[in-house]
Amino acid sequence: MKQGFFFILFFYLTITATIFADESLVITPEMHHLRISGEREWSTFPETPQADELLLSFQAKLNSTESTLLLRQVDVKLSWNVELNKKVLGKLSRDGNDLQFWFSVPPGVLKNGKNQLRIFQVGKPTPDDIRVGEISLFPEPVQQALAASQLTIEVVDGLSGDLIPARITIVNSEGTLVATTAKSNQRQAVRSGVIYVSEGKTEFGLPAGQYTIYAGRGFEYGIDRREVNLKAGENQRLRFKIRREVDTIGYVSSDTHVHTLTHSGHGDCSIEERMITLAGEQIEFPIATDHNKQINYEPLAQKLNVRKYFTPVIGNEVTTRIGHFNIFPAQESAPVPDYKLKDWTAIFNSIFEKPLVKVAILNHARDLHSNYRPFGQKHHLSQAGENLDEWKLRANAMEIINSGATQTDVMQLYHDWFGALNRGLFLTPVGCSDSHDVTRYIVGQARTYIKTKDHDPSKIETGKTIQNFVDGKVLLSYGLLTQIKVNSQYGPGELVPSSSDLKVAITVSGPSWVSADEVCLYANGQLIRREQIRSKTEGGVKWQETWKLKRFLHDCHLVAIATGPGVTAPYWPLAKPYQPDSPEFEPLVVGSTGAVWIDADGDGQKTPAYEYADQLVNQHESDLSELLKSLEDYDLAVTMQAASLLRSRGVAPYDSKLNHLLQDSPRQVQNGFNIYKKAWRASQIARQEN
The missing domain is CATH 3.20.20.140 (Metal-dependent hydrolases)
Incomplete structure (x- = not known):
């Protein structure tokens, strides 16, 4: 291991298995916590990661046709490469959500015997806690690997019954956004586990299993939810009804x-x-x-x-x-x-x-x-x-x-x-x-x-x-x-x-x-x-x-x-x-x-605190004692503006005469000047540090 800020820590996991026709290979069933450097981003992660990159060895056979690599990722903010036998398949999705992501494995990338999968951060070493794992290889292209069952979905307005634009969300039993065969086109926008539909309907394939599917349309609408158990070869049709729940008339x-x-x-x-x-x-x-x-x-x-x-x-x-x-x-x-x-x-x-x-x-x-x-x-x-x-x-x-x-x-x-x-x-x-x-x-x-x-x-x-x-x-x-x-x-x-x-x-x-x-x-x-x-x-x-x-x-x-x-x-x-x-x-x-x-003063204008403070400072600038007394009838905002105006005219927040007079001022006036004084000091420190 290298010493100093940059270090390389390899995490090895070896699984011996072979890809057979129509069977997937589980490279790792676990999720792994990675971070390349620095302190953890979020307290939901352990202080010490398992590794700074993931290196997995597994046994396989040469793929003569396109295959599919499917994984699960959580909390990815920066750029992470996915590399198989030193060929970069792509990058993890820069997305904080818990989701499945797939990569196409071109013919000939897999080889007979030992293969190696590497996931590592690229670019400037910057803290980025992620979880990645539950990685599997499928012998087929993605459109075949994910198409064991079919879903046809419609989303309609709960009052009119008309098809409406909507967001459809699909998660598995773990709450992970799942990969589907759906693709973006002129009627839908697709990412893992999410399909936006402009015409209220879509059709797609996904592996057999148990899923929760939601339909909604932003803040003003309710959510319709369904639990489904899809079997291989099954084609289910679902109709979701959502209605506007928040009144925003006008x-x-x-x-x-x-x-x-x-x-x-x-x-x-x-x-x-x-x-x-x-x-x-x-x-x-x-x-x-x-x-x-x-x-x-x-x-x-x-x-x-x-x-x-x-x-x-x-x-x-x-x-x-x-x-x-x-x-x-x-x-x-x-x-x-x-x-x-x-x-x-x-x-x-x-x-x-x-x-x-x-x-x-x-x-x-x-x-x-x-x-x-x-x-x-x-x-x-x-x-x-x-x-x-x-x-x-x-x-x-x-x-x-x-x-x-x-x-x-x-x-x-x-x-x-x-x-x-x-x-x-x-x-x-x-x-x-x-x-x-x-x-x-x-x-x-x-x-x-x-x-x-x-x-x-x-x-x-x-x-x-x-x-x-x-x-x-x-x-x-x-x-x-x-x-x-x-x-x-x-x-x-x-x-x-x-x-x-x-x-x-x-x-x-x-x-x-x-x-x-x-x-x-x-x-x-x-x-x-x-x-x-x-x-x-x-x-x-x-x-x-x-x-x-x-x-x-x-x-x-x-x-x-x-x-x-x-x-x-x-x-x-x-x-x-x-x-x-x-x-x-x-x-x-x-x-x-x-x-x-x-409009408390009745002049028909919006008078901000600054204008009141400016009037008072102009009136009493030569007599700080009178100025502080005049501020008794105004709120904290006016007092802070007065402190700002005094500073701009040469009376610093730490002026000894000002602070002596403040000792006999009402608490509200003292508080306003003290808040401004503290903020001013912090700003001066920041300016000196930069």
Whole structure:
């Protein structure tokens, strides 16, 4: 074994067997834990792997025709080669799900006597805990090896009886997504254990055995489930009925971050497959956002007969070295924004000078790309929404839940957003999938519901819907839907007139296969009420209640957030964090509202915390004692903005006079300055380290 960071540890398992006609050879019946280097990714794995690669020896005979290698893999994130007798058959599927994956073995690769199978990570040695095993060889090509029995499936709407687009999920008794003979075509998109159907029907073969099959259609629909026991030579017909369970009248479902392998060059979902998955997950207003390209879904959606299910919008993920920004609508023939620019001023000028563009979304602000993290401590103070490089963020929306790049702490980006709102950046919150794949990351799993006319998904009023998005008239869904009405009338993106008290009605909805257990209400980013709830088991409204609030002393924004246990079932599993902060992770479903603004001061405007703080600092800048007294009538958000403004004017968070005066200030004022001081110190340490 080599010493140091890089080491090679071979794990040998020898099985003596021979392939006979129509019989499979089990190379290993076990699952093996592999990791090439570093500490474990997730606490669900042992601290020490069995090996850094898998090397298996077995006895076989020369294959004169194509054979099939079938294996099971779990939690594969990076690139792992599968090599038989030093010939690379392919790579494991880069997919975190528990699934079967097959490889074609060309004639002559197997040899008489001893053969060797090797599975090993390629590329830069990076920790990637995987499990792989249950490996078998079949003497036939895959279409024969997997076709012992046949299934014919139809999925219909439970009310109308009409065939509808759907996702069909097939697992074995272990809960593993199984390989089938189904192939992608112009009517279906196929991966191991998953078949998206645009016309509601499919037919395929699979080995004899016991299976559980699910049919669904994204967040708004229920799940139909069947247990089947297939015998060799049998052909079964199954009809699944699913119905809409979540009422979203007045809103359209949108995924603002959608990719294809065809145009982005990574992932595995072709543009043809993307049209089918959008219909199968019931995304009514998809935004095409391939990297630095402006792609029109319209012609292909028409050709594949799925245009009736959605209204597509041309967009672009402007992928720069200092942040990624989704823009829309875009003109297909127009020049793309200059993604090689090196500062935000130039980038946003290039974005908004392009024809039609109304929206610029700051994507995955906590993720590291090109060694730059927009909302990392080095560049950004989350608590005050303050850019430390003095760059102006001209985006008008921000991703809060990206189901393809989730955060370890689901609330992190919410707090970032609250800080931005308090700073005066009126950003529409966004839920999206960032999906490049058919099943690894489910398109539209996180989504944004935009207030608009929704009677016909093929005829959505694009201009009005986009304007409502810009105005913040949205709801975010990642397995739940949370709605809010203030004083029976005002919702997200709207301004509530001043009143003596407030009645805040909150409704949490979801399908029957999701539950909620907590609802929180935030004012200016501060938690003002939390309630543990018991949600109903049936699909539809899970919980609703009206809370009475006292009049606020100044303007603020209200946001309601519901959470519940994460979905782990194979028909809609939540992905693990893309860039985790910890090996510990608890998946959660989330439903949240956009911001409702309370016009407490009665001036008819949305006044953010920053403006109140700016007025107070200008009024009392020469008298710190008076400034601190004036802050007694304002909330924590205003106090933190005041601390930020003082720092920018030369009064450091550690100023001795300031801290002496704070000792006699109310607890709320002390807390605001202390939070800012702690955040400022952390940012300075981060900047020095980099």
